[in-house]
Structure formats: structure tokens, C-alpha cells
Amino acid sequence: MTEQTNHYEIAVIGSGPAGFTAAIYAVRGGASTVLFGGVAPGGQLLQTMEIENYPGFVDPVVGADLMSRMLKQASRLGARVLQESVSEADLSARPFRLKSGGKDYTADAVIVATGAQARWLGTPSEEKFKGKGVSGCATCDGFFFRGKEVCVVGGGDSAAEDALFLTKFAAKVYLVHRRDKLRASFRLQEKLKANPKIEIIYDHVPEEFTGDAKLTAVNLKNVKTGAPRRLEVPGAFIAIGHTPATELVKGKLALDEAGYIVTDERTATSVPGVFAAGDVMDTHYKQAVVAAGAGCKAAMEALLFIESGGK
Numbered sequence: 001m002t003e004q005t006n007h008y009e010i011a012v013i014g015s016g017p018a019g020f021t022a023a024i025y026a027v028r029g030g031a032s033t034v035l036f037g038g039v040a041p042g043g044q045l046l047q048t049m050e051i052e053n054y055p056g057f058v059d060p061v062v063g064a065d066l067m068s069r070m071l072k073q074a075s076r077l078g079a080r081v082l083q084e085s086v087s088e089a090d091l092s093a094r095p096f097r098l099k100s101g102g103k104d105y106t107a108d109a110v111i112v113a114t115g116a117q118a119r120w121l122g123t124p125s126e127e128k129f130k131g132k133g134v135s136g137c138a139t140c141d142g143f144f145f146r147g148k149e150v151c152v153v154g155g156g157d158s159a160a161e162d163a164l165f166l167t168k169f170a171a172k173v174y175l176v177h178r179r180d181k182l183r184a185s186f187r188l189q190e191k192l193k194a195n196p197k198i199e200i201i202y203d204h205v206p207e208e209f210t211g212d213a214k215l216t217a218v219n220l221k222n223v224k225t226g227a228p229r230r231l232e233v234p235g236a237f238i239a240i241g242h243t244p245a246t247e248l249v250k251g252k253l254a255l256d257e258a259g260y261i262v263t264d265e266r267t268a269t270s271v272p273g274v275f276a277a278g279d280v281m282d283t284h285y286k287q288a289v290v291a292a293g294a295g296c297k298a299a300m301e302a303l304l305f306i307e308s309g310g311k
């Protein structure tokens, strides 16, 4: 890296609810703060039209609107928000060094809030009906399918948990899995089998999501026989996992086997002075309000770290 040009007490990488909340708390705590937001700041919530479970909004809030409010709040309070991605991070010595937009930055503490991406099947019909019946988040959208039949695609713990969660609202839940056995834990499999609202469809994959303006059915194919099957469902939940955005810190911070940043309960990573918040370290909840809460914790811990002289 070239010579240092910009120093901040706290650098936040990522612009979802975790990153913006961290920046808000960092500046409110009196630290000079920069937030690297990537080329399109806002994170995963930019992909959704209606958020009904973020506290403080009586009516549904559009994802882009919520994120633009967070950006404006962080900027108004004095955080420098850059629409750039961090391309390199040297976390081996303090001050930490980051490269972004061809410039070098240094920071006394770094908060990694780079988020995660829900994995999708990647078919054109899935893309067409995303947000119109096809969802990546049962906790977020299950409520909209009260009394209806829905399907969940996947066979791991998240798919099993989503299927069980959806039985609170849906009349029936089909769990579609491409293999003849689920990967979900034994305990979850027992729960699935004991739930009369759940039908597990083994050896099938979705071929096509169909409908007009909204999803009305999913065409499946039996992977062993090739036989078709059609599920008349207005809701399909894709639960085949998430990919945490940890490329930048691979080999620099301890990651778990799925690639998530390992933190303690106070958001500290394996490197003193580097904290992580949000979906990048959250293997379980993956909700905006949880990410925001972790961002708050990370900023408070980063402030303490700086005040204690990095000890």
C-alpha cells in the first residue's frame, strides 16, 4: 500500500443496518468515523419493497427508503459516508490500513459489517417472481401467507426451521428437497414429521415458478424419474443458505467453516480492535433489527477499545 492519506478513529466497512448503526453510534460517541458503503449503499434491504417488522414504522416501509434514512442520519451526525468498496484490508498491525477507491485509509478500530447474500436457485422464473411470491426470508414474509399453501425449497436446518415457522400461518407447507434424505438435524426432522401441516417432497427440484403478476404455482421435477408435479402455491421460500461477504478478511480474521466471522458476545473478532456486526457474523437470526443491534454493540466496543488505548 502507498503512504497514508486519511486517518479515522473508527472505519466501518458495509452499509446495511449494521454498518449505518455502527457509524451512528461511533460519531455520537465522539469518534471520527468513515463508512465505506460500496457502490450502491443500503445492503440487502434494497431488495425488498415492504418491511413490516422494523420498529418505529407503523405502516410498511420500503427497503430503499429505510436505508436512505439511515444513510442521511449517519451523514447528518458527521460520519463520512463513501460510496466505495474496500478492496484491501491490512489488519496485521495498528493503525489498520484499508484501500478503497485507489486511496489508502488508516483507522484505530475497524468494524466489519459487510453482510451476506441469500443464495438463490438462479433461474429466470425465480428472478421474475422475487418479491411477488418467491421469497428468501420466511421470518420476513411468512405473515403474508396466512391460510394459504406454500412451499419451502431446501433440506438443511434453515429450510426445516422455515417450514416449521411457516406452519404458524400457512394451511399447508410443502418442503421440497432434491435428495432422498434431509440434511437437517435429527431433532428438526422429528419435528417436521410430527407436524401434520408439513409434507416433505423428496427427490424433487423446482423447474419453473409460474403465474401472472404474482406467483400461482411451482412446477417440480422428480430428479430420479423425470416425472413432473405441480404445486398450486402463491408462496415459495428459497432456503438453501447464505454466503457471508468475508472475501476481504479471509486469512486475516478467524472464520467458521461456513465462512462467517467468529466473534465473542461483544462483537470482538480474533484481532483486537477489529469488530464484526450483522449478517457477516450472524449464523442464525439474519434480521435487520438484529444487525442494527450488533452494529450498536460493535461501535460501543470500538469506542471502549480506543479510549483504553487499544488494550
Ligand SMILES: Cc1cc2nc3c(=O)[nH]c(=O)nc-3n(C[C@H](O)[C@H](O)[C@H](O)COP(=O)(O)OP(=O)(O)OC[C@H]3O[C@@H](n4cnc5c(N)ncnc54)[C@H](O)[C@@H]3O)c2cc1C
Pocket: 013, 014, 015, 016, 017, 018, 019, 036, 037, 038, 040, 041, 042, 043, 044, 045, 047, 048, 050, 051, 052, 053, 054, 084, 085, 086, 087, 113, 114, 115, 116, 117, 118, 136, 137, 140, 141, 245, 248, 277, 278, 279, 280, 286, 287, 288, 289, 291
Ligand atoms: C429480499 C429480502 C428481504 C428481507 N426482508 C427483511 C425484513 O422484512 N425484515 C428484516 O428484519 N430483515 C429482512 N431481510 C434481512 C435483512 O436484509 C438483513 O438481515 C440485513 O440487511 C443485514 O444487515 P447487514 O448490515 O448485516 O448487511 P447487509 O444488509 O447485507 O449490507 C452489507 C452491505 O455491505 C456492503 N459491502 C460488502 N462488502 C463491502 C466492501 N468490501 N466495502 C464496502 N461495502 C461492502 C454490501 O454491498 C452491502 O451493501 C431481508 C433480506 C432479503 C434478502
